[in-house]
Structure formats: C-alpha cells, structure tokens
Amino acid sequence: MAWRPEHPITLPDGRLVCSPHGLVICGYCTVDYSFMDELLADDDDDDDAETSDYSDSTDDDTDNSNGDMISLGTELRVGTGRVFPTKFNPPNPNDTPNSLFPLGRSESASPPVDRFIRRNGENDQFLVYTDGACLDNGGQNPRAGCCFVYGHHGRYTSFPLEKKGPTGIEDPQTSNRAELRAVIAATRFRYWLGEGCRCLVIATDSEYVVEGMTKWAKGWMRNDWRTRMGAPVKNKDLWQCLLGEVERWDERGMRVQFWRIPREWNTEADQHAKVAANEDAPQRFGDILGVLV
Structure with a gap:
C-alpha cells in the first residue's frame, strides 16, 4: 500500500500544517495547505456568500483576463x-x-459498462474517485500528476499535469x-448521460476542491475573483473551467456533487497520480476522451 501523509494539524490561527514536519507546503508529504491563507482572509464573507443567490453572469470578454478557453x-x-454544485451527504x-x-x-451504455453505481434503486448516480499529487511540491522542480478511477480492474485514467492551463497561460x-x-x-471523459447517469458524484480527499466548489467560489465570484484582502484567487482558470463543466452538465440534465472522503479511501487514485507526476508534462491543456471503456 502506498505511503500516505498524516492528517494535517490545525494551528491556533487556523492555518494547516503537515503533522510530521509542521510545514504549510511539504515536498516529502506531497501536501500544500497554502490555500488556507486565502480562505482565512475570506472567512468573514462565507456566511453571506452561502445564503445569497448569485444571479450575475461572468462576462467571458472581461472576466477571463488570461484569454479564451482552449479545448480539443x-x-x-x-x-x-x-449553477454551483452541492456536497454529497451519505445517508449514514x-x-x-x-x-x-x-x-x-x-x-444504458452501448456496449454495457461497469461503473461505481449507487445501490438501493438509485442507479442513476455514479461515483468517480479523483486525486492529484505533486512531487517536490513548492520546491525547485515540482512535478504534478492527476488521476480519476471509474471502475475496477484498471479502469482509471492518469496523466501528468499540463504546463499550460485552459487559457494557454503557463x-x-x-x-x-x-x-x-x-x-x-x-467530468469531460465520457458522455455520462449516455450511460444512464443523472448525478455524478466526485469522491476526493481534497478539502480545497470540495469546499472551493460548493462554498468558497460563490464569494470569490461576488468579489470579482479576488480574496477579501484584494489578492487574485489562485487557479482561477481551473475554477472557472470546472464551474463551466458543472453548468454544461446541469443544462443537459445531470448534476455534479462532491464527496470529501478520507485519504485512506482514495489510495488507488493517489498512487496513479504520483506515478503520472514522473512522466513528461505536455505543454498544452487537452481532453482525454474515453471510448469503449
């Protein structure tokens, strides 16, 4: 079984550090808790963002300052x-x-496919495990990899993180x-509706992803993608892209939910993400499409 870092320690000021070394960014533990600096600054606005209805649209020409989204x-x-996604809350x-x-x-798929499907008659809910890892995170030579697992017996996809994001900026x-x-x-791997999926549950151990998508992004958008202290939100291009995917699927009749799971439940995706981090990173952001998988 792959080595997993310990659970983080919460400092008196609310920041997170790794348990073995007390570091916010630790290359050995492959963790990065620096996002908490932004979140602690934004915490006063969380309640307002959570209870208010956001109705203004983001103008692609003005808000997407890094350029147009690129896709194959x-x-x-x-x-x-x-549309903002919600958290998946298990009944027990x-x-x-x-x-x-x-x-x-x-x-429903042709040919039929094996997936992680909700039991007890709710067979229109599918689950996919996701994870990302970065070797030498915060160091001189960081190398990141990604993975998602959608079934047993090798049904996973892993790849190195591209050097450029969806806007073409490195x-x-x-x-x-x-x-x-x-x-x-x-979310872009398959036409999930064609498999009978009406709700795609993303299972990840990343608080950054789950809380960001279901809670913090509302406040960021209200503040023109800046933190309460006025600093630009990190990874804005990916947040915007993922929110766009949630909206696209919602328009077609499928919801996306996020389930934060313990690290020990996500070992397969973690292992493959770390292996992918050692591969040569492509320059351009691109799609990975699943065919007959």
Whole structure:
C-alpha cells in the first residue's frame, strides 16, 4: 500500500500544517495547505456568500483576463455562477463509497459498462474517485500528476499535469492544480448521460476542491475573483473551467456533487497520480476522451 501523509494539524490561527514536519507546503508529504491563507482572509464573507443567490453572469470578454478557453473536444466554457454544485451527504455516517457505490453494470451504455453505481434503486448516480499529487511540491522542480478511477480492474485514467492551463497561460505545478485538473478531466471523459447517469458524484480527499466548489467560489465570484484582502484567487482558470463543466452538465440534465472522503479511501487514485507526476508534462491543456471503456 502506498505511503500516505498524516492528517494535517490545525494551528491556533487556523492555518494547516503537515503533522510530521509542521510545514504549510511539504515536498516529502506531497501536501500544500497554502490555500488556507486565502480562505482565512475570506472567512468573514462565507456566511453571506452561502445564503445569497448569485444571479450575475461572468462576462467571458472581461472576466477571463488570461484569454479564451482552449479545448480539443467539447468547447470549454467559463462558469457564470448560474449553477454551483452541492456536497454529497451519505445517508449514514458509517457509509463508504464501497458500501453505497459498489461496482455495477450500466445497460444504458452501448456496449454495457461497469461503473461505481449507487445501490438501493438509485442507479442513476455514479461515483468517480479523483486525486492529484505533486512531487517536490513548492520546491525547485515540482512535478504534478492527476488521476480519476471509474471502475475496477484498471479502469482509471492518469496523466501528468499540463504546463499550460485552459487559457494557454503557463502556471506552476502544484498539488492543488492537479486536484482540480483531475476533476475537470473526469467530468469531460465520457458522455455520462449516455450511460444512464443523472448525478455524478466526485469522491476526493481534497478539502480545497470540495469546499472551493460548493462554498468558497460563490464569494470569490461576488468579489470579482479576488480574496477579501484584494489578492487574485489562485487557479482561477481551473475554477472557472470546472464551474463551466458543472453548468454544461446541469443544462443537459445531470448534476455534479462532491464527496470529501478520507485519504485512506482514495489510495488507488493517489498512487496513479504520483506515478503520472514522473512522466513528461505536455505543454498544452487537452481532453482525454474515453471510448469503449
């Protein structure tokens, strides 16, 4: 079994550090908790963002300052704030992905496919595990990889994080970017509706991804993608891209939900993401499309 870092320690000021070394960014533990600096600054605005309805649209020409989204498959889009995903809440606190989403067969696909499908008659809910990792995170030679797992027996996709994001601008290799990129890839991998999926549950151990998508992004958008202190939100291009995917699927009749799971439940995706981090990173952001998988 792959080595996993300990759970983080919360300091008195609310910041997170790794347990073995007390570092915010630790290359050995492959963790990056620097996002908490932004979140702590934004915390005063969280309640207002959570209870208010966001109705203004994001103008692609003005808000997407890094350029147009680039894609080789279905056109990428910038999220407007019309739809935000929700958290998946298991009916029982003891429920696990394995107990709620065992491997099942979708006969709606042609040919039929094996997926993690919700039991107890709710067979229109599918689950995909995602993870991202970065070797030498915060160091001189960071290398990031991504993975999502959609079934047993080798049904996973892993890849190194591209050097350039969806807007064509080069960005640093970090674990946070890799985690976001893995989710984007998972949502674009298949035409999930064609398999009978009406709700895609993203299972990840990343608080950054889950809280960012379901809570913090509302406040960021209200503040023109800046923190309460006026600093630009990191990884804005990927946040916008992922919000755009959520909106695209919602328009077609499929919801996207996020389930934050313990690290020990996400070992397969983590292992493959770390292997992918050692591969040569491509320059350009591109799609990975699943065919007959």
